[in-house]
Amino acid sequence: MSTDTLRLAGTIRTAHPAVGEATLCAHCSLPVPSGLIQESAEHQFCCTGCHTAFAILHEHGLDSYYGFSQRREAPVQASGRSYEEFDHPTFAALYVQSLPGGLSRTELYLEGVHCASCVWLVERVPLLQTGVLRAELDVRRSLAVVEWDPNTITLSAIARSLDVLGYPPHPFRGVARADMRRREDRAMLVRIGISGAIAINMMLAALALYAGELNGMDAGFTHFFRWVSFALMVPAFVWPGRVFFTGAWASVRTKSLHMDLPIAIALAAGLVRGAINTITGTGPIYFDGLALLIFALLVGRFLQQRGQRLAADSAELLHAIAPSTARIVEQGTVREIPAEALLPGMTLDVRAGETFAADGVVVLGQSTVNAALLTGESRPASVQTGELVYAGTLNVEAPLQVRVEQAGETSRIAKLLYQVEESARRRAPIVQTANRLAGIFTAVVLVLAAATFGIKASFNAPHALDDAIALLIVTCPCALALATPLAITVAVSRAAGNGMLIKGGDALELLASPGTMVFDKTGTITEGRTALVRWVGPAWVQPMVLALEAGSSHPLAEGFRQAWPTLGTPDVIDAQHVVGGGLEGTINGHRVRVGSPRFVAASLTATSDVMTAALRAEDDIGRTLTPVHVSVDGELVAMAGMGDRVRDDARTALDTLRANGWRTVLLSGDAVDVVRTVGVSLGFADGQAIGGASPEQKLAFIEDAKRRGRVVMVGDGVNDAAAIAAANVGIGVQGGAEACLATADVYLTRSDLSALVELTDGSRRTLRVIRRNIALSIAYNVVGASMAMFGLLTPLAAAILMPASSITVVLGSWYGFSFPRKDRTPPRGSRTELAAPHVLEVAA
Template sequence: MDTMHCYHCGLTIQDKDVLVFEEKEFCCNGCKTVYEIFRQNDLTCYYDFQAAPGATPTDINGKYDFLTDATIVSKLLEFEEASTHIVSLYLPHIHCSSCIWILENLHKLHPGIGSAQVNFPAKKVRISFDPQQISLKALVELLCSIGYEPYISLENYEGEKHKIDRSLIYKIGVAFFSFGNIMLLSFPEYFEVEEFWINQYRGFFRWLIFFLSLPPLLYSASGYYVSAWKSIRAKMLNIEIPIALGIIVMFVRSTVDIVMDYGQGFFDSMCGLIFFMLLGKLFQQKTYNFLSFERDYKSYFPIAVTKISPNGTEEPVQVYAIEKGDRLLIRNQELIPVDGILISEKAAIDYSFVTGEAVPIEKKSGDKIYAGGKQLGKVIEMEVLFSVSQSYLTQLWSNDVFQKKLHSKHKNITDRISHYFTPALLLLALVSFGYWIFLDTDTAFNVFTAILIVACPCALALTAPFTLGNVLRILGRQQLYLKNAQVIEQMAQVDTIVFDKTGTITTNKKTAITYEGSPLDAHELWLLKNTLRGSNHPLSRRLYEYLPAQEKATVTHFEEVTGKGVFATVEGHAVKLGSSQFLQHLSENTHKKTKVHVEIDGVYKGSYVFNNQYREGLEALFERLSASYHLVVLSGDNDGERKILEKMLPAGTSLVFNQKPEAKLAYIEALQQEGKNVMMVGDGLNDAGALAQSNVGLSISENVNVFSPACDGILDASQFSKIGYFLQYARNAMKIIYMSFAISLLYNVVGLTYAVTGNLLPIVAAIIMPLSTITIVSFVTLMSNAYARERFFQTKKTVKNAA
């Protein structure tokens, strides 16, 4: 009978079993139903990415009834609110670009699904959905109906316990066993031993070698065939095609040699080739795993959260020092770093980090609150349920909602080279084979295979990601935490640096404070201290620490107006703190000092005057940066310290004062319209818009659990004087990429020269291939570490001399 293939899943079907719908053949009603679903929802371009990309839907009647249990569902969910649930599911059937496309368009299949993000390497999808429109059970059944049945087990409750995939190790073991034994059995051929060998054992040993070569051919190298076949079906040419072709050519040629009694063939070279290529793949896999581990482990945010000790004292601690059962204090605009139980009477939580929607959700005492929310309003207390999940915080920070539209020049170079590499390589191999076949048949096959193997662009493709990954790790060790590798490229292109003043070039820890106005009595100081307790502005935090300790009071209302001040109701008293314009008091006096004005129950009391202390090494930093960058100080304060800054900072530094948050953003836009690449350095509070608008937004962290989701990097305040070093290091990272590109291309040119001239055996090419990867990885590691040490010591020396 005629055989056909299912339009959806590609399985072979007999004529008698075929189901025809719209002139398309399907193997079962499940595949036909999936096609109908896609067609009804205008999603049939799913099939344009790849022919027959789907999986056959399974019969799931009653299989997921356990998902009606609220306790089990609660354990599976990452986030659970009235109108938004978020779940991450492992989908084993994810395998190609079509899968990514259809899963990220799930919202078209059901209105209750908000968004879906696919993690292709982990075969996971993170889905946001409205439980009032679609339950988790219905969502899972929908995934099953389109051929993406999730794998749900007890490990989903207990955290990340991934099964170790040892398939590559097994393949290497099989290839090595066959390679070793084939070489051992080939010794008589190697040494041209005659006598008994010719008459009795030669044929037997040759066929034994043939059968020993089959496991590496059919099992160990299977990944190359599958990848090559998928590439061909998708009408693309990837690097697996020449590798698979080289292996097959060597096997066919060797089989012909044995059958025709021309010799023993190249089975030893073929098995050695597979073994060394798989070894190179293992090394590359370990390299990426190493980078991923370092990134996860080192990229804890350098932010602190206030912990309340059993005796009631408040102390800032690093987020990763938080443990289950700890009691935390969360102020206005602070990020909630862990899941916990709300202890305070009520709270308003902004979950835009998680959902992308900045609509505050009301919570009452005893409710569960989730990591990633931002507290709005008066200070709250919570009890920790779980220790900090750094990977979850990183995921929130990298949410697509807050991503800037960056493009990687070096990724584009790699993609462009790889795109033309394979067809050029195949053409060169065929031309060389055509030339040598008329001169020497053995050499022709050797040349053909060696060319296909030696010119693998693996090292070329590894250059940029490994260099930038290693630089990310080194910067993390020096307490600069970047969102992703592309930020390094953006930093290398910066030509203008804009600094905020308060909390950025000034430090909150050393600011001298004096009071001017009517003396405040103990009751008024008590009201003032409790008002400031909920604010996160640098001046508020410094003043809170300056005032004497007071008993806690009940704050019934709290409002912080960005860039202006704070209004609160404490035990029935109205307290107002902030600028003179916010209090509608007199304009700033002629001295133009940085002040926080105080008003209690509508009566103006006076003001606290801040004599700003600038960060250590500021003058040396600006002096060094002025040689390569245009510098700007952009402040929301008045220009009372203009003369001080003009004296401290190098000539040519632009000083711009009285800038509200929206004015800062407009200023950055104006610079960019002039063609400038701008880096904004701020404290993440009043600078959120400017940080988001800039090419690179750097948030300074100083014992405050606040940063803008739009910032590209977080710098520990203690490392402020090293900004120049970080920028120069980013430029050096780009130099390393170009140098390693050159080395990789040189390797390919030299290797191909030897291969084309017939002076390179296929097995030697297979050994050289992983060695080239090792060379590139070693080079970029050594160079990035060397540049880090060199620039670090120069920076330390500069700061020391300036001091």
């Protein structure tokens, strides 16, 4: 080492008014604990990690690292991981890219990166490991790009080297895509801002020119303002307006007519003609209309792009549904790793109240699992050793150890979300039809403009070019393009005010006429939470039940607490929780048990005649509801039926939809008996209340029903997401999972099903407004084109008429009666909380 390096990296003692003399670590320069100071050693270290890193750098001649004025701000704490999962074929398929010559490349997120010294050190990894060809670090994103020869070194060995240096690596994905999107959005917003600023200044110059024409402005000032307008117009074309010329050129190269083509021709013709008139000092210049046109079109394009991304994002929702990290068990120790690094064969440690990060088999423990996210089953199911559990589902009661079978993109939930994405893509024919119509419109406009110019030029008409430009401007697709989206925008805005979030006009159009409406049960027809539906027993038992359930996180315990929120609870002695059974304890000298019938029956010594008769009569408990029995001192004294309550307005809303021509079907993953009972109570016909349907079966049912007509799917969970995406219109209800929200065409923020009635009625009214707007736009284009072709319309008049037509469409949409504004304040006496259960109290 050099003298300077030794001064920086050696044993340094410094005086400090607060801590006195301190020994600093030779690697990270942090104080060394007194217990780690070795008096005879040349260098001192705050931890073994720093000692190891220092030795590696010194051994490979990388002492220049200590010449940086700023180095690590924390000790090196190597995790000690083997990183064997980085060598697994599944990991390679997800994160490793093959390069020419048999080389490999990957991107890794590194912990602990903060300064230039980190960059220097990471990029010296090729000097530490034979076979590593390149290592580059983006310090801002902590992103390391590594290239290596897999025949010489494994990725796990490279990862261990980075870990020893104090930069634990993790798989890196998704961030690059997000950064790209942010850059695109930022660039578009900058274009919109610049075009808007130019348009405003252009209007000020145009206002001066228009006022000058009326009041006889001096020719010098007129000439000045015309050149100012031209100077403002050029940057508007060069930057914000360039996107239209790019699209037009792509249309020409691919030989497919696109709406950008007539826009680009009109803009170019207007600019050329305006420039000529500016130079010659004669004729109109059109620059104000062109600037406003660029600004309006850019705003519309930005909103369209943002909407089109929603369906494409469905596959990324796996990260929101499944946990981002997981605990794995290795050689008796538990450590946390990113969920992306999970591989088959690993053992997960999943505690009560946590979500499973992968599909797997239970190898230790027993518990109950809430799988409503995937299956729609409202009641938690018991699981034990040897049984399957799935990513995204909830471990309710007790810790489990699970051997990973499928993780990440191969898990069941990921496959469902992939089906969601595929179903969304199959809607492309609608877009293709719109593109064909746009192509026809574009072709007609171009032919008419060319014919107008050619015919008039052959007769040496003085205004042949002006008439062609007027035709291109007056038939600009603004009015026709606004006819539908503006009516939809107003309708969507007003619907949002009424608690209905609508993503697109195709949903409104499809909902305007009746078809088949398919409903999920759990969380859609019902409230989606466990509640006390039936109670059989005396009231004096209820405080005892609450006392035992007070500390439990089980959904059944929450159901009891919601049903009896004002009851006091006595003290419990020797409370015990039996996994898969229930709770027991001593209350006021009595031994009380609350739980499953089998658990309670194990301690029974007697059952009163009243309870025996009640057990025979209450056949719903145990068949369509989850039974909970209560015993006191070995005698069965009460029982409860826990279930998912039907929404209060469900029957009224369903009857109204049926009266309006909709065919209704109940399709649920819940138990067949439960679904059949709910279906009968809500008036579903025979064969239209289907239970036990898996997510895959729901998707198949929707696909089959679509062959016979229009289908609307209403649901709330990931188990419904694929069916929602496959339906002609998907509707997500309040409380649904994020995947359902992202894939649904409509999302209801209200819990009442009457919103569906308002949605279908409002869609029908919106369609009438759209048809009226289209008729007005077509009439305007026909009249305007005719006037331009016959020389009755100058480019200036066309520029004035173009926004006038748009204003007509705006007014027609704004004052069209689609979704009326409503006061969303709940009426007095409405039930917004859990309704009181049906209670049958039996004398003790």
